[in-house]
Every structure is written in structure tokens, then in C-alpha cells.
Amino acid sequence: MRRLPGILLTCVIVIVIAAALVLGGLRYLLPQINEYRPQIEQKLSQMTGATVRIGEISGRWQGFGPALTLRDLTVTAPDADISAEKIDLSLDIWRTLFRFQVSFRDLTFWHMTLDYKQPLSSDGSSIETGDAMSGLWLERFDNFDLRDSEIRFLTPSGDPATLLVSRLSWLNQSKRHRAQGEVSLSSVNNPRGWLQVRLDLRDVNGLLDEGTVYLQADDIDMTPWFSRWLRDNTGLNKAGFSLAGWMTVEKGAITRGLVRLNSGEADWLVGKDTHTLEVQDLLVQMRRQGEGWLFNIPDLLNLKTDGQQWPEGSLSLLYIPPSAKYGGNPHLRIRANDIELARLSSIVPTFSFLTNDIVKAWQEREPSGLIRDFALDITPAAPENLELDVSWQDVSWKALEELPSVSHFSGVLRGGQARGILRFALDDSVLDYRPMFTAPLAVSESRGQVQWNNTGGNFSLWSDNLDLQSGALRVNGNFRYQHDKDRPPSLGILGGVTLTDAGEAWRYFPVPLMGKFLSEYLTQALIAGKAENATVIFQGNPADFPFRKNEGQFQIWVPLRDATFKYDQEWPALINMDADLNFHNQGLWISAQEAKLGEATARNLKADIPDFMVERLYIQSDIEGKGESLGKYFDQTPMKSSIGNTLEQLKIGGEVKGDLKLEIPLNFNEMVRATGHVNLKNNDIDVVPLGSTLKGVSGQFRFDNGDLESDRITAHWFGQPLNIRFTTKENPSDFAVNIDLDGNWQMKGIDGVPAVIKQHVTGSFPWTGEVNIALPQKGEMSYTVDLEGQTGKLTSSTLPAVRRWAAESGTLNVHASGTENTLKAGGTVGKSFSVLTDWRLGDILTLNGAAIVPGTKVPEKVTPDVISIALPPISGEEWVGALAVAGQNHQQPASLKLPGNIDISAPYADFAGQRWNQVKLRIHPQENGWLLSSDSQELRGDVRIPASGSWQASIDYLYYNPESIQNALPESQRNQTTKTDYRVGSWPAVTLRCEACWVSGLNIGTVNAKVWPENDSLVLDAATVKNSASELTLSGRWDAGLAPLSHFKGQFKGPVFDNMAAYFGVLVPITGSPFTVDFDLSWRDVPWSPDVATLNGIISTSLGKGAIERMGGGNAGKLLRLVSFDALLRKLQLDFTDTFSNDFVFDSIRGKGVIKDGILNTTDTRVDGLMADISFSGSVYLVERRIDMSVVVTPELSATVGVATAFVVNPIAGAAVFVASKVLGPLWSKISVIRYHLSGSLEEPKIDEVLRQLKETRE
The missing domain is CATH 3.30.700 (Glycoprotein, Type 4 Pilin)
Structure with a gap:
């Protein structure tokens, strides 16, 4: 190339x-x-x-x-x-x-x-x-x-592109070079728009080093000019802009430039979201500054991201190429203000100089808020020289990895790696720092300043005043972290904490620092409370925390007040607790003077976790409160099946004190161990299975989980001292309670025993007992009770029968067993009785049935709804007092239901001077009362016992013979008397009707009577005894106290005296005489056995016209001998044989006798006969059975002396009326007055003639 x-x-x-x-x-x-x-x-x-x-x-x-x-x-x-x-x-x-x-x-x-x-x-x-x-x-x-x-x-993105030159004219003139044309950039099948280019440059130093370059484009596609990284990470769809730009070249280099984006829009994909950037008249300035370049966007208001307009901010970037000043590395200086972070979220992926991790972190955190001022000086190759000055307002971002989320975060940061300062403010912010904190922190207000210094290998970070208010938490304090070269780091923290709601404290636990188990435990334990001026202290190397070797100090002291602390999920919380929490190094110590355990109170409470690694909580406390409160407390604990159920069966009343120790494994994989003591002092305990109450209980028992053991506990049961020892055992299937009892009770002090019994029965009753209770995990509670008592020390001065029974019985044994709903109790009373009872327990205690039999064999079953009492023979009237005392009317509680029928049987019973054979009684309920039926040999009938009012006795047959008991006794025991206390004050009022009443073999007829108690007396009113020959009306009163007194008055009458006598089986010589006997008598004893020595009263007798037949043998003679007049009559018969040869006719017999202390005195007894008038005066000593009496016989002119003399023998009873006619006949006409003196015993009387006055002498 x-x-x-x-x-x-x-x-x-x-x-x-x-x-x-x-x-x-x-x-x-x-x-x-x-x-x-x-x-x-x-x-x-x-x-x-x-x-x-x-x-x-x-x-x-x-x-x-x-x-x-x-x-x-x-x-x-x-x-x-x-x-x-x-x-x-x-x-x-x-x-x-x-x-x-x-x-x-x-x-x-x-x-x-x-x-x-x-x-x-x-x-x-x-x-x-x-x-x-x-x-x-x-x-x-x-x-x-x-x-x-x-x-x-x-292109840099890797796509092929073509620069189309429609026309371009280039002109070189000496050192000046000019060009003008039109070019276009296009991809394979997409033209990108045409760009107008003009330039005017000068060649000063052999280069194009002076001049101006001008560019203009309309809707040019900038996509090819974005790098491959940008395209691949953003999914760029298009980027079309219209712009104009100028560049100034000086000394062979571009020194300044200006780009004006008239309009344009770009859109791209981030994931599945489409984002857009809109530009409208945006000016970008650039100029060379020294060896670097300064880029400046003075106004960001003309930017829109995803349709959201940017705030009126600015952005400047100074790029300084590698220089010696910066160690041969490039250097950047960035200045910005009023940058809305949310607007950057969509364009951050377009920044090619950012790594994928940074872009991803930005996108996941979704920062928002406003950067007020931003200044950054950084040498990328030497970030330790960074200098930063930034201020922000209401910044928020989401949590990611270790960086917590935050909202409404404002602050200023100045400095670099060597030193700096951060001032921040949080207002109504939410800080999500999980997993450091369990839940986001709602920070209402926080202010603080943090500084750092990092020079010479020594780093320090400190703050002198940090303040945070988050919900219930207020924190103020300072810290200092120091890490000097060649020395271990050191962290010092001193803070004050105020917590208004401890229930929200879990939000502020730093879980990684506290440990998961401790933070989870305190989260569950702290329910409520508040703390002011809590103190946080930390001093030492954080790597040594929790300072097991005391190489540092970590302490949080929290004065927690009015707290609720649930120390274990299965135990009830401590409430109303004022506690001091002391987190010290690896442990936690809690102390409180007082806390509430439900309604009970815990005092001197200590709860310690000595070592967080061991994960055990130890609690010890003194406990006091009402017994009921402690029962409710343990009912809410895992000890409900042990102590809870025990206290449910033994309900403690009054104040109880004790102590409690808990060892609680915080890993929740082991059982809690609870130990302690319970101290009783004058408490009352309701023993639910026995339905009884122990009073004045004092002593101590201890527990180890479900196992309880007591020392000797003293109490009073039924008013008597009692010793108790008990143990419990938590078995796999049930909870067992064993109670040992013993006492030596004084009869006079036993509560529940009627006062009348305690008045008559005295002495002591030593006994022992054992109660075993089984409380199963499923099913009903069961228990057994065994009692043994000694009756030998019981006695009675007034009830010989009780005294003899106590001496003979010796031992009382009781065995009972039952469940929550049933109870069977039985036992023996020496060798005398055996008892079995069957109960149904509930709100109403129901006796299903009972059986009492003689001997030592306990009955195997009871008859439903029947109390069956089979008594041994009751010998002697001594039992009457005991039965009267036992039978007093005691009101039945509403919570007690007895069987409807009571069957009583005995071979015989001695009562009221008679032996009653084959006694059979049944008591069964009727509407508004009871019905007592008797089907005994001597008594058949019914007694209706209403709920209130007098009893109604309807007797079909009654046979009363006082001599029967004497005949049945051995000769040596006959005529022996015993003093019986009948206690008639408790007897009911009775209205009696007897259809066939037999007394001593005589049918006395029909009896009607009303008897009722009055205090300690029995009152008889308007009683009548009627038959075909006579009628008796009777009223009286029997004072049955310690000095019994019987007092009766009435009238006995009939139309014919001899018919009345014949009805009762007696032949008398008086015939054809109507009679009336009025009497008013009293004596010191029971009514059926008069004490003659105490007999007092008046007897008035009146017989009408009748006759005395000739005397013979048989019953009439016996009657005369009974009153000792037969000897007198024999004397008269020898003297006046002719006079007593015929019947003696009389018009009337009247007399009045006064009895005083068993002595009968009379002065006006008179017989008005046809042949003579007889009067007498004197006394009959009934106790001594002797007589002292004077008799005066005054014959009529034709009368016979013997007839008149006969009335001297028995003027009251009318006996001896047949003697006089045979004795004195020849001499009677010559005599005017004859006087006799009767003396001696009634069996052998002595008769002396005192005076015989003839008519002549008298004249």
C-alpha cells in the first residue's frame, strides 16, 4: 500500500x-x-x-x-x-x-x-x-x-464500504490547496447520503498545515463508522444525522473544530429493548489545548434519550496525549454538570472504551439522579493518581453484588486515592444492602462525612460525625480505620444508638458480622421494646473478630426497656422487661431486674450466650407470682405435659416463688433443658383428682425438665397438718406423678366434719397415703389413691358406740382409682365394714352407686343408682345418738349428685327400748322429695320426705314392745342403761298416722300426731290415740339436751271403764262407769323410759256412776297387789265379813294427785258410795316403793264399811271395789268413822287401825 x-x-x-x-x-x-x-x-x-x-x-x-x-x-x-x-x-x-x-x-x-x-x-x-x-x-x-x-x-465495524465520489475538483496553487466536491458513503446495498466537502489549505512547512475544512451532510448514515464492538453489543439499527462541521488546521495540525448536528436520530437494541437518541441543533466544540484536545458540548438540552429530554447541562473532555508528566501515559480530564444518570443508561453500551462488565453493571443497577458537578482527572495507566470532585443529588441505583441499592442519595466527593472527603445526605431513602441486612433499610434522614488518607503506604479512613435515622433506629457516632505499612489494620468504632421499637431491630442486624444464627435468633427473640443511648464500641483488627483471645474489644451495650423477649419459640415471651443487653466480643449477656412471664414475674433475670460459636443460651431467674399464673405459664411451654399438667392437677393458690434455669440450644436441633425450684409458703393447693384443697402449703420442690422432686412439704388438709413428698417422671408414653402423704389429725380440728360429730368424737387419727397420677401423651389421665389410718386413738365420751368402734376397728384402709371422668373408691374399716363407691367426675360430682357391707371383703361392684348399706347388728341404744348426729340435715351442694335410692339393712337394731328385727329400709326420690319405705318385721310403712316442710309418716303396722330388747339380752346385760345424746334439734318435723299400732302386745288403735324439733327439743302437739273403747289426747315436749326432760299432758277418757280395760286385755271390778283422767307430768329421761325419781306432775281422775264387783283373783288381784291395797282389804274382810259380801255401788270417784320428785301426794281423793264415803290423804313413794297414807271411812246408814274401805286401797285406779261387802257387815251399822294408817312397802304394806268411833260415843 x-x-x-x-x-x-x-x-x-x-x-x-x-x-x-x-x-x-x-x-x-x-x-x-x-x-x-x-x-x-x-x-x-x-x-x-x-x-x-x-x-x-x-x-x-x-x-x-x-x-x-x-x-x-x-x-x-x-x-x-x-x-x-x-x-x-x-x-x-x-x-x-x-x-x-x-x-x-x-x-x-x-x-x-x-x-x-x-x-x-x-x-x-x-x-x-x-x-x-x-x-x-x-x-x-x-x-x-x-x-x-x-x-x-x-469500515472499523468490519463491513465493506464505498466512498462514492460524484465529483471532486482539486486545485493546487503554489502553497495553497483548494478542493470542492460531493462524496457519499454507502455499504453494499445501502447508500448513506451525500457529503459536501470544501477545503482551503496552505502548505507552509511542506505540509497542509494551515487552513480550513468544511463538511456538510444531510441525513448521512453513520452506522459504518461505529466500531464492530459497538455494533455487536448494542444491536445498532441506524444512525442518520444532518450536520455541518468546521476544522481549523494550524502548523500542520488540527487546532480546533466545530460540529453542529442540525438533526438526527440513532436507534439500537440492548437485549430486547430498543433505545433511541435524538439530536436537534447540538453543538460540539473541540480545540487543541497544549498537546491535547478539549472536547466540549456546552448544552445538552438538545439531546433526547428514549424520548426523554436531557437537562440543561454541559460536558467537557480534555485528552492529553502521553507525556512525561504522566509517566508517558495519556491523561483524561472530564468535566460535566447537570447530567441525568437515567439518560445515560441507554447510551452507556455505545461507549466503546467501556468493558462489557461495566456496561452490564450499569444496566443492572439502573442508576438515576442528577450529577450536579463532575470533575475527573485520571491517567488510565495510573489510576492511583486519580482526582475526583463530584456532587450529586437524589441519586439512586439498584443493588448488585456487594454494592447496596440506594435512593435519594445526595453528596459531595472530593479527592483521590491519596486523600479525600465524602459528605453525604440521605432523605427518605431506601437502602437495600442484602445480604448484609435482612431487609431494605428505610432511611428517613442521614448525614455524614467520611475522610481518607493514603500516603506512604499508610491508609486511614475515618468519620467524626455520622448520623442516621431509619424507622425505629437512630444512630450517631464515629469510626476510624487505620492500616499502616507493615502493621495489621485497626478499626475503632464508637456510636450511640436509640431504638424506639425493638421489634424492628432485625432490620438493622449486620448478618455477616453477627453470624446467621445470632441474627436469626435475635430476630425471633426481640418482639418489642425501646432503647435510648445504647453504645457501640469496636476496637481491634477486624480479622480477629470476635476477639476470642481478647486481642480486641467489641461491645454493644443496650439498655432495653419495656421489652418483649421471646427467648425460645416454644416458650412464652418475657414481657414488660427492662433489660441491659451486653454484646461483648463473642458473647451476649442480658440482665434484668424484673420481667413478666405472662401474669407471673421474673426477677434478677440473666440470659447469656457466652460463645456465639457454641450456640447455647443460658437463662436463670427468680420467679414469683400467683400459682394460677405459673400454671398458665407452663401450659404455654414444652413442659405442659409435665409441670403444666402437674400444676393443672395441683392448682396452687397464692403467691409462689422459685427459680428457673434454661439451657436453650440455638441450633434448634436439641431439646431445651429446664431446671429450677419452686418455693411454697402458706399457699393453697387444689388437688383436682381428689376434689380437695391443701391449705398453708410450705416447702420446696425442684424440677429437671419433666422430672419433679420435692423436699418435705407441710400443709393443712381439712384443717389438719399434712406432710407431702412427691416426685414425677417423664416416661416415653406418659408423665407419672407420685405423691406421699402423712398426717396425725386431731378430730376436733378436721374441717368438713360436722360440728356435732366433733363435739362427740375426740382424739387423733394418724394416717399415711400415696397418690399416683399418670398423665399420658394421648388419652385420659389416670390415678390411684391409697390411704391407711389408725382409729385406735379416737374416742367419744358421749357416744359409747363410737368409742367401742374406734377401739375395735384399729385400721382404716382406702383404695381409689380413676380417670378424669371416673373414680372408684373402696376400702375397709378395720374388720367392721368394707366400702365401694363409683363416681362420675365433672362440673357436677355424681355418685353412681355405693355399697357398704360388714366384714373385710370389699364388694366387687355396686348397684347403679343405689347406695346399699348392709349394717351389722346394732346393739344398744348407744347407736341412736351416733345415728342422730350422722343423720342431721346437711344441705347437699348443687355440685353434688347422689343416687336416687338408698337401701339400708341390718339383722336387728335396738332403738327406743325395743329390738327391731330384719331391718329393711329404702330411700328413693320422688317429685319434690324422697320416700322412705320400711319393710321390717316390726315396722311397715312409708315416710314422705319433701324438699321442705314436715315429713309425712304413714305407718301401716307398728309393733312396739320395750321388753323385747331385755328378753334378747343376756341376763347380765339386762336392765342396764346407757346415756344417749339424741340431738333431736336436727330431727325433721313429722306428721304421723299409724293405722295399727301395737304396744306391749296391745293394739292401741289409730294414732295421729305432729312432732317437730325446736332448738334441742322435740315437740308433740294434739296427738290422738283412738280405739273403740277409749281416746287419748296428748301434747308434750322432750328436751333432749345434756339434761333431757320429758313433759307431757293430756286426757284419757272412755264411756265405759270396764270396756276400755277389756279392749286392752284387762279384767277390772269397776263396771258401767264413764271415766276421764287428766294428767300433766314431767321427768328427766326419754319419753319411753321415765326416771321415776324425777317424776313430777298432776293427775286428776273422775269416774261416773258405777259399781265395784266382788273381788276375785286374776288380773284384778294383781292390780291390787301392785298398789299394795290387797293386804288392807284382807284386814277389812276379817273385821267386816258380812258387809263385803255384795257389790259396792258408787255415784262418783274423784281425786287429784300431785307428784313431786317421784312422790305422789293426795289430800282430796273421795269416793261417793251408796253405803259409805271414803276420803284419803298421804303419799306414795314411787322410787322407794313404799306408802304412807291415812284413810277415813264414813259409812252411810245402810252402807257397808268394807265397800268404802276398798276405795282407800286404790281410789285413783278404782281397784279393790269387790272386797268390802264380805268383811264388816254385822258391825257396820254401829260405826260412824274408822281411821286407818297404811305404811311399809308396796309389796308388804302394814295396815294399822288408828281410830274406830261408834255412833253412841260420837253422840
Whole structure:
């Protein structure tokens, strides 16, 4: 390629000189010059080193000289090929000779084709020309023209292009060179538009070193002029512009230029996105500055990128070629202002000097914002000398790799690698620095200044005041990083932190620095809270963090207040906690005076992670709170199945204190270990399986996860002291609780035992017990209860039966088992009783059934809805008091439901002085009450027991015989009495009707009565006993206290005395006499067993007209002997035999007796007989069974003394009425008054006649 101008010049010179030499012969030879064409070609080829072919040479002589025409000229060289269809050459021979320089009158190249075989470089200097070429075109040719010619070459993009020269006229005048023409650039099939070219240059120093070049183009296609890299990386579609340009050449170099892009548009593809660049009247200035070039675009407002207009900014670039100042390297200085980064995003790929990685990074970050001022001085080969001064506003970009995203970022950066300063501001910015931070940071405001210094191999980076406000976080502090030559780096940080919501703290954890596990743990643990004036300290080599050998210091001290700290996902959070968090080197220490565990309180709390690498959290704290609160707390923990269920079955009331230690593996692959103690002091514990409450519980138990163990715990159960020891065991399938109990209870202090029982039963009751509870992971809870007690120390001073039972029973054994819904309890009371009960548990405690049997064999089952009580024989009335006490009316709680039927049976029971055989009772419910039925041998009937009001007793059959119990007893036990406390105050009111009542073998008839308790008394009102012969009305009161008193009054009457006696099976001598007996009596004992010594009262007797028949044997005689009058009558019979031989008729018998302390006194008892009147006075000592009485007999004129005397024997009962008629007959008419004195015992009375007064004497 370098030899091509020489070849052309040689060809022309040779032809011209040859033509000149033969000038004279030319005139004749020129027409035949074509015949010498081979010689000419050979000569030209030898001279140029290229292959020269000429198709035809024609010549002629003109007046100015020769004129030649060359056709089909081809020159083949290694670098380029030349061909010309025709060359017109006219030599001005005269001017040539005159000027001694070849002067062409005409030199025109037609259809010349110049084909370069290698591409032009990006600077257009791939085709080099030497001085020969320059001399040929600029000096040898004074002028030439190119017509319809082509210059072919490869563009920098690699595409073939052709420079079409429509016309070009070149004029060389001495040192001035001018040209004008029209050219066009086109690719293979695409014309690129025409370019108007004008130039005016001067040759001062042998070069074109002075002048001006002007270019103008309309809609020229610039695509071929972009490099291959640009095209391949942008997918350039078109680039058409209309422009005008000027270049000024001074001293052989371009010194300045101006390009004005009137209009134009380019579009290209980046990926699948199409981008456009629009230009409208854009001015580009350039000028040489020193050895470099300054490019300047004063106004960017006329640019549009993707339809978006650029701000009114400017851009300047100074290129300084390699120089000694910059180490022989080129240097760049860039100045810009008001550059919108978003507008650059689409054109950055078009910058050929940027690497693909830079372009990709720019595109992925999508920067936006405004560069206010930009100044960069850089030597690409020595970037360490970079100097930068830039200010920006509201800059944003997306995160990529380690560079975080940012928005609304404003600041100023001044300096270079050696030193500099950065001042920045963030306002309402979002900083996305993942994975350093878990989530983007919403920065509401941040201000700061960072400086650096890097000289002499010593680098330092520091800031004296950094301030950041992001949501709940406020940070203010400074740092300094120092890395001196030959010394390890050192980082110092001192900052203050304020956190208004600890629940947002996870946003600000630097995950790579803290470690993933710690940041994740604290993210889950910190739920709420706030911290003011927290302190951050870091001092040391960052490579040594976390300073396990204490070669540095890292500490964050956080006074966290009102915090919620969820230290484990399966454990409830600590709330209302004021804690100090101390991050120190590789560990974390947390301390708090108080925190809330639900409703419980934790005090002196410490939570430590001694080593983040070990990944274990240790928590210890004192705990206090209500027992219910602790139960709720453990119910929310993994210990619900152990401690939680235990506290659910043992509900603790009152304040509880203890301590808790937790060892929590933070890798969450191991179980949490919980240990601690629980201290009880005067607490109440509801034992749910037993439905009972322990009071005043004091002691301690400890736990290790689900295993619990207690020391000796003291409590009060049912008001009595109790010792408790318990253990628990967490088994694979269930959680087992074992409780040992023991106590020595005083009967008088046992709560729940009725006061009346405690009044009568005293002593102590030592016992032991064991409770085993199984709480399965699935299914129902189950438990067993075993109790053993000693009854030998129980006694009763008022209830001999209880005293004897306690002494004989010895041991009480109870065994119970059940679930949450059922309970079976049974046991033995010594050798006396065995019991089995079946319960259904729930809000209402239901007794399904119960069985009580004599002996030691526990019943195997119960009858549903029945309480079956089989009692042993109840001997003696001593049990009556106990049964009365037990049977007092205790109100049944609404939460308790008992069976509907109660069956009671016993071989016999002694009560009210009688033995009741084959006792069978059934109690079953009815509407609004109960029905008690008896089908016993001596008692058949029903008692209706309403919910309120008096009982209604309807007795079909009653047999009462007080002598039966004496007959059934051994001889040694007969007539023994026991004092019984009946406690009738608890007895119900009863309305009684008995259809067939038998007393001592006598059918007394129908009985109606009303009985009701009044305090500790039993009141009888308007009772009646009716039969065909008599009627008894009775009222009374029985005070059944410690000093019982019976008081009754009433009336006994009948129409015929002897009929009444006969009804009751007694034959009496009184006939045909109506009778009335009124009485008002009281005594110190039960009603059915009077204490004669305490008998007091009044008896009034009135018999109507009747007769006393002759006395005989049988029951009448027995009655007389009972009252000791039979001896008196025998005495009268001996004296007055004739008088007592017939019946004694009387009109009336009236008398009144007063009984005082068992002594009957009478003064006005009188018999008004037909034969005599009898009156008596004196006393009968009922306890001593003796008599002291005076009798006065006053005969009528025809009366018999014996009849009157008989009434002295028994004026009250009317006995001995048949004796007098046989004794005193002959003497009776002579006597006016006879006095007797009765004394002695009732069985052997002594009768003395005191006075016998005759009528004559009396007269």
C-alpha cells in the first residue's frame, strides 16, 4: 500500500518524459503509441513492483501539447488494487517547460476504483501515504478531477464500504490547496447520503498545515463508522444525522473544530429493548489545548434519550496525549454538570472504551439522579493518581453484588486515592444492602462525612460525625480505620444508638458480622421494646473478630426497656422487661431486674450466650407470682405435659416463688433443658383428682425438665397438718406423678366434719397415703389413691358406740382409682365394714352407686343408682345418738349428685327400748322429695320426705314392745342403761298416722300426731290415740339436751271403764262407769323410759256412776297387789265379813294427785258410795316403793264399811271395789268413822287401825 503512490507517479512521469523526449516525433508517433503498450506495461511493472495492465493507450497532439487517453488501467498490488475505466491526460507542454514543472491542462479520472484490502482503524489511519503520494497529488498535479469514482475499504465495524465520489475538483496553487466536491458513503446495498466537502489549505512547512475544512451532510448514515464492538453489543439499527462541521488546521495540525448536528436520530437494541437518541441543533466544540484536545458540548438540552429530554447541562473532555508528566501515559480530564444518570443508561453500551462488565453493571443497577458537578482527572495507566470532585443529588441505583441499592442519595466527593472527603445526605431513602441486612433499610434522614488518607503506604479512613435515622433506629457516632505499612489494620468504632421499637431491630442486624444464627435468633427473640443511648464500641483488627483471645474489644451495650423477649419459640415471651443487653466480643449477656412471664414475674433475670460459636443460651431467674399464673405459664411451654399438667392437677393458690434455669440450644436441633425450684409458703393447693384443697402449703420442690422432686412439704388438709413428698417422671408414653402423704389429725380440728360429730368424737387419727397420677401423651389421665389410718386413738365420751368402734376397728384402709371422668373408691374399716363407691367426675360430682357391707371383703361392684348399706347388728341404744348426729340435715351442694335410692339393712337394731328385727329400709326420690319405705318385721310403712316442710309418716303396722330388747339380752346385760345424746334439734318435723299400732302386745288403735324439733327439743302437739273403747289426747315436749326432760299432758277418757280395760286385755271390778283422767307430768329421761325419781306432775281422775264387783283373783288381784291395797282389804274382810259380801255401788270417784320428785301426794281423793264415803290423804313413794297414807271411812246408814274401805286401797285406779261387802257387815251399822294408817312397802304394806268411833260415843 505504501508503494502505490510511487507506482502511479512513476507511470505518469515515464509517460510524460517519454512523450516530451520524443516531442518532435510524438506528433508522428502518438497515434501508434498503443503498439508499444506491452513494453510500457513491463517497464511500469518493473519500476513499481506491481502488476500494471493497460487495456489501450491512445494519443494525439494538440496545440498545448500531447493528449493521452488510457483505458482499462489496472494496477494489482498487495495492499490495494486500482482500476480506471478511462484517464484523460492533457499536458500543457509550454507551461511545463516554462515552469520547469509538469503542468496538466486536464487530468481527469473516470470511473476509477480504489480497493483497499485491509480495514481502516478507528482513527482512520490504516492506509498510510508517503511523501511520493503527497507530492503527486499536491505538487505534481496542479489540478485533477475525479468523476464517478469509488474508493472501497472496510469500515472499523468490519463491513465493506464505498466512498462514492460524484465529483471532486482539486486545485493546487503554489502553497495553497483548494478542493470542492460531493462524496457519499454507502455499504453494499445501502447508500448513506451525500457529503459536501470544501477545503482551503496552505502548505507552509511542506505540509497542509494551515487552513480550513468544511463538511456538510444531510441525513448521512453513520452506522459504518461505529466500531464492530459497538455494533455487536448494542444491536445498532441506524444512525442518520444532518450536520455541518468546521476544522481549523494550524502548523500542520488540527487546532480546533466545530460540529453542529442540525438533526438526527440513532436507534439500537440492548437485549430486547430498543433505545433511541435524538439530536436537534447540538453543538460540539473541540480545540487543541497544549498537546491535547478539549472536547466540549456546552448544552445538552438538545439531546433526547428514549424520548426523554436531557437537562440543561454541559460536558467537557480534555485528552492529553502521553507525556512525561504522566509517566508517558495519556491523561483524561472530564468535566460535566447537570447530567441525568437515567439518560445515560441507554447510551452507556455505545461507549466503546467501556468493558462489557461495566456496561452490564450499569444496566443492572439502573442508576438515576442528577450529577450536579463532575470533575475527573485520571491517567488510565495510573489510576492511583486519580482526582475526583463530584456532587450529586437524589441519586439512586439498584443493588448488585456487594454494592447496596440506594435512593435519594445526595453528596459531595472530593479527592483521590491519596486523600479525600465524602459528605453525604440521605432523605427518605431506601437502602437495600442484602445480604448484609435482612431487609431494605428505610432511611428517613442521614448525614455524614467520611475522610481518607493514603500516603506512604499508610491508609486511614475515618468519620467524626455520622448520623442516621431509619424507622425505629437512630444512630450517631464515629469510626476510624487505620492500616499502616507493615502493621495489621485497626478499626475503632464508637456510636450511640436509640431504638424506639425493638421489634424492628432485625432490620438493622449486620448478618455477616453477627453470624446467621445470632441474627436469626435475635430476630425471633426481640418482639418489642425501646432503647435510648445504647453504645457501640469496636476496637481491634477486624480479622480477629470476635476477639476470642481478647486481642480486641467489641461491645454493644443496650439498655432495653419495656421489652418483649421471646427467648425460645416454644416458650412464652418475657414481657414488660427492662433489660441491659451486653454484646461483648463473642458473647451476649442480658440482665434484668424484673420481667413478666405472662401474669407471673421474673426477677434478677440473666440470659447469656457466652460463645456465639457454641450456640447455647443460658437463662436463670427468680420467679414469683400467683400459682394460677405459673400454671398458665407452663401450659404455654414444652413442659405442659409435665409441670403444666402437674400444676393443672395441683392448682396452687397464692403467691409462689422459685427459680428457673434454661439451657436453650440455638441450633434448634436439641431439646431445651429446664431446671429450677419452686418455693411454697402458706399457699393453697387444689388437688383436682381428689376434689380437695391443701391449705398453708410450705416447702420446696425442684424440677429437671419433666422430672419433679420435692423436699418435705407441710400443709393443712381439712384443717389438719399434712406432710407431702412427691416426685414425677417423664416416661416415653406418659408423665407419672407420685405423691406421699402423712398426717396425725386431731378430730376436733378436721374441717368438713360436722360440728356435732366433733363435739362427740375426740382424739387423733394418724394416717399415711400415696397418690399416683399418670398423665399420658394421648388419652385420659389416670390415678390411684391409697390411704391407711389408725382409729385406735379416737374416742367419744358421749357416744359409747363410737368409742367401742374406734377401739375395735384399729385400721382404716382406702383404695381409689380413676380417670378424669371416673373414680372408684373402696376400702375397709378395720374388720367392721368394707366400702365401694363409683363416681362420675365433672362440673357436677355424681355418685353412681355405693355399697357398704360388714366384714373385710370389699364388694366387687355396686348397684347403679343405689347406695346399699348392709349394717351389722346394732346393739344398744348407744347407736341412736351416733345415728342422730350422722343423720342431721346437711344441705347437699348443687355440685353434688347422689343416687336416687338408698337401701339400708341390718339383722336387728335396738332403738327406743325395743329390738327391731330384719331391718329393711329404702330411700328413693320422688317429685319434690324422697320416700322412705320400711319393710321390717316390726315396722311397715312409708315416710314422705319433701324438699321442705314436715315429713309425712304413714305407718301401716307398728309393733312396739320395750321388753323385747331385755328378753334378747343376756341376763347380765339386762336392765342396764346407757346415756344417749339424741340431738333431736336436727330431727325433721313429722306428721304421723299409724293405722295399727301395737304396744306391749296391745293394739292401741289409730294414732295421729305432729312432732317437730325446736332448738334441742322435740315437740308433740294434739296427738290422738283412738280405739273403740277409749281416746287419748296428748301434747308434750322432750328436751333432749345434756339434761333431757320429758313433759307431757293430756286426757284419757272412755264411756265405759270396764270396756276400755277389756279392749286392752284387762279384767277390772269397776263396771258401767264413764271415766276421764287428766294428767300433766314431767321427768328427766326419754319419753319411753321415765326416771321415776324425777317424776313430777298432776293427775286428776273422775269416774261416773258405777259399781265395784266382788273381788276375785286374776288380773284384778294383781292390780291390787301392785298398789299394795290387797293386804288392807284382807284386814277389812276379817273385821267386816258380812258387809263385803255384795257389790259396792258408787255415784262418783274423784281425786287429784300431785307428784313431786317421784312422790305422789293426795289430800282430796273421795269416793261417793251408796253405803259409805271414803276420803284419803298421804303419799306414795314411787322410787322407794313404799306408802304412807291415812284413810277415813264414813259409812252411810245402810252402807257397808268394807265397800268404802276398798276405795282407800286404790281410789285413783278404782281397784279393790269387790272386797268390802264380805268383811264388816254385822258391825257396820254401829260405826260412824274408822281411821286407818297404811305404811311399809308396796309389796308388804302394814295396815294399822288408828281410830274406830261408834255412833253412841260420837253422840
